[in-house]
Amino acid sequence: MSAAAPNSKSQSSLREDLTCAICCDLFTEPVMLGCMHHFCKHCISTYWRGTQTPVSCPQCRKEFTTKHFQTNYLVTAMVEKVRASTSDCYVKNIQKRQKDLLEAHRQRREDFITVLNRDEDKMECIKLPQLRPPLEVDPGPELDLNGFSSRYMAPLQYITWRKMFKSLKPGPAPVTFDVDTAHPSVYVSRDRTIAVDCDSMVPYQPNPKRFLQSVNVLGAQGFQDGRHYWEVGVGSKAKWDLGVASERVDRQARVKLSPESGYWTLRLREGDQYSAGTQPWTRLQVGWSPQMIGVFLDCDERKVSFYNADDMSLLYSFSNGPRGRVLPFFSPCVNDTNQKPQPIQLLHYPPVDLTC
Known part of the structure; x- marks a missing residue:
């Protein structure tokens, strides 16, 4: 178990390095600008579309006189390897987190229902005492029903x-x-x-x-x-x-x-x-x-x-x-x-x- 953690962190760091700063996803057809920053070919083309020269790098803001970029086949190969090796692991990690959260909610729900059932059983055991003549009681101050409703009734269920x-x-x-x-x-x-x-x-x-x-x-x-x-x-x-x-x-x-x-x-x-x-x-x-x-x-x-x-x-x-x-x-x-x-x-x- 201890040996797996560094490998997982290393894959996560590599995945971040191979992520496009524009679409926030792994590179697709990665290209390199003159400032050495990489982007998806479609993303940088869309980013520069309609912009007159000079254009700039979205990451470091360096300006270029032409809309020129170069395909980086080495980065393309690395992206494909990372996508093949990490996509299943990434999805499994997300699924595990969701499963853990749902399990925690399910457990709290079951505990809540158990308490309700227990209280219901107690209520059924309560017997009404022998009726006594009604007492005259001072009605006291009236209850502010509007104030009570605004705070409790709407979300009561x-x-x-x-x-x-x-x-x-x-x-x-x-x-x-x-x-x-x-x-x-x-x-x-x-x-x-x-x-x-x-x-x-x-x-x-x-x-x-x-x-x-x-x-x-x-x-x-x-x-x-x-x-x-x-x-x-x-x-x-x-x-x-x-x-x-x-x-x-x-x-x-x-x-x-x-x-x-x-x-x-x-x-x-x-x-x-x-x-x-x-x-x-x-x-x-x-x-x-x-x-x-x-x-x-x-x-x-x-x-x-x-x-x-x-x-x-x-x-x-x-x-x-x-x-x-x-x-x-x-x-x-x-x-x-x-x-x-x-x-x-x-x-x-x-x-x-x-x-x-």
Whole structure:
């Protein structure tokens, strides 16, 4: 076991060295510029398309008087070997991580159901005491039902039955990212569930729905009635913005996140500074950093609420929410550190079989 670890790290490092800085994938037909940097032939051709000379290297910004590059057959051979030797291993590692996460969720769900069954058995054993004459009791202060409803009633089934997804109505929405709206510096995975900010521009096709001034991306699924809930894995990211946006927001201008501009959002900065997207920003006191954020949208009541999806504690709720059709909103934000950018991930859960 100890001998396998260095080999795995070495393969991972080699794979990174053979990754194109434009498409963030292994080289396809690698070519070399005069500055010795390598890119996919298609990626650099697309990057320079429509650009007058002089052109520049996307990585070091060195300028060249002509659009010239040279095919590197040695790197081509190395890429093919790495692709053949690591693709299966890479997929297996991802599958193992997903399997471990699902197993942990399954175990917590079973523990939760066991506790519920035990409490139900206890309730059946309780016998009503002999009825006694009613006592006259001072009614006391009235319960603020509106305040109670705004904090608890809307997500009550998620707080109580969150892990029994098959019985939830509505169940967690299988939201995916809309690539046509992604800013050019936001890379979206092929299954549309992972988004991460990149140092270089992704060669997306021009689209009027695309954000051009801010590092944002919208969900592909829109909502205008009913209740909807989805969860976003933020992990240890130090910066992000999440929420909903009106489908009519201006994609070409610089975004100002506020309800007046069509955004209802929660933000994180510096790793521990949480704020609600009001004008001005409302600072929030959060005990510990959530790894998953739950977004609850009630179109009929015009409410948008944010939860720590680990324990379903309320982080913030907008009571005067959107009108009309809205879309899930996400921003992985620009990476200000020298560390590898951390992604945000849309969490999808398989149906749970609750039959005996």
